[in-house]
Amino acid sequence: MEILLLGLIIIFILEYNKKVNTSKFIKDNEHYFLILKEDNYDFLVKAKYGDKVDPNILFSQRIKNGFITIIAFIFMFLTQLTFINLILSVVLGFFVFKMQYSSLRSYYKKHLHQIDSMLPYFLKNMEILAQHYTIPVAISRSIETAPDIFKPGLRELIEKINAGDSTIDPYMEFAKQYPVSDSIRMMRLLYRLGLGSQEDKHEQLIMFSKSVSALQNKAREEKYKLRLQTMESKTMLMLGATGGGVMVLLVLSMVSMMNI
Numbered sequence: 001m002e003i004l005l006l007g008l009i010i011i012f013i014l015e016y017n018k019k020v021n022t023s024k025f026i027k028d029n030e031h032y033f034l035i036l037k038e039d040n041y042d043f044l045v046k047a048k049y050g051d052k053v054d055p056n057i058l059f060s061q062r063i064k065n066g067f068i069t070i071i072a073f074i075f076m077f078l079t080q081l082t083f084i085n086l087i088l089s090v091v092l093g094f095f096v097f098k099m100q101y102s103s104l105r106s107y108y109k110k111h112l113h114q115i116d117s118m119l120p121y122f123l124k125n126m127e128i129l130a131q132h133y134t135i136p137v138a139i140s141r142s143i144e145t146a147p148d149i150f151k152p153g154l155r156e157l158i159e160k161i162n163a164g165d166s167t168i169d170p171y172m173e174f175a176k177q178y179p180v181s182d183s184i185r186m187m188r189l190l191y192r193l194g195l196g197s198q199e200d201k202h203e204q205l206i207m208f209s210k211s212v213s214a215l216q217n218k219a220r221e222e223k224y225k226l227r228l229q230t231m232e233s234k235t236m237l238m239l240g241a242t243g244g245g246v247m248v249l250l251v252l253s254m255v256s257m258m259n260i
Contacts, residue, residue, distance in 0.1 A: 033063050036097070043178060044104040047115050050148025058100070066097030116181040118147040120215035123186055127209050135194030136161045153177045182215055 037059055038044075045055040070093035074086065108115065125145060129138035136158060143154045153174050160170040171187040189211055193204050 033059075036063070038101055040179065041101065041104075044101070044108055046149050046152060046178075047111070048104055048107050051152045052148070062097050062100050066093040069093040069096040115149065118149060119178075119180050119183055119186065120212055120218075122146050122150060123190070123212045124216065126190065127205065127212055130193060130205060130208070135190065150178065181218070186211065186215065 041059065042055040045053060045058055070089050073089035073092055122142070126138055126142055129141055132138075133141065139154060139158050139161070143151055143158070146154055156177075157170050157174045160173075168188065168191045171191045172184070175183040175187040189208050193208050
């Protein structure tokens with residue numbers, strides 16, 4: 001342990017004095033490290049931090065932490081460096097690298113319903129705006145009041161549309177970037193709503209409104225189901241605790257009677 005601490009101190013000193021620049025090394029080899037990036041990593045970062053944190057900066061920090069861990073453990077095993085110890089150092093570095101991703105996944109699972117329910121309420125706002133504006137304008141106006149998780153993706157979406165991309169691709173890229181409940185289907189409907197003429201817009205808005213309402217109802221049902229499961233879990237816990245307490249009291253009473 002003392003050698004490990006010494007190694008970390010040496011790495012810190014070298015980094016501080018610019019003798020070693022891990023950040024530059026990671027940036028220069030970024031295209032290799034991107035192979036390690038999980039497909040849903042950007043989404044998970046945005047789900048937790050919104051647009052307050054850049055996923056790329058956070059990913060670079062993960063690489064740096066893993067890399068430093070590998071170097072530190074190699075330094076610790078330096079006096080008896082074997083192939084097994086080298087593999088162990090790499091495994092430990094990879095474990096450190098994966099820790100933040102596991103934490104983000106845990107956060108998403110705990111807040112799954114909350115994050116999934118954001119889309120229908122955002123689309124409801126879009127439905128209101130679409131009655132008065134074209135879809136690109138409605139998207140632009142919705143960004144300020146949209147949930148933080150969607151803001152970066154909406155900005156990218158509207159930038160692509162304003163750049164002249166009139167295909168469904170920007171909408172599908174948004175849906176893939178935010179793989180929440182029914183996002184692909186709803187973005188297709190939003191794209192079709194933008195294609196319709198003024199004469200057909202009313203009918204398309206009605207269809208879009210029905211789809212949004214169905215999505216909201218589904219979100220409510222999931223919310224009530226989650227509450228019911230929580231109540232059932234608490235009830236079972238209380239019953240178990242009560243039953244266990246009664247059993248303990250019975251055992252204590254029997255022991256007391258036998259001693260008498």
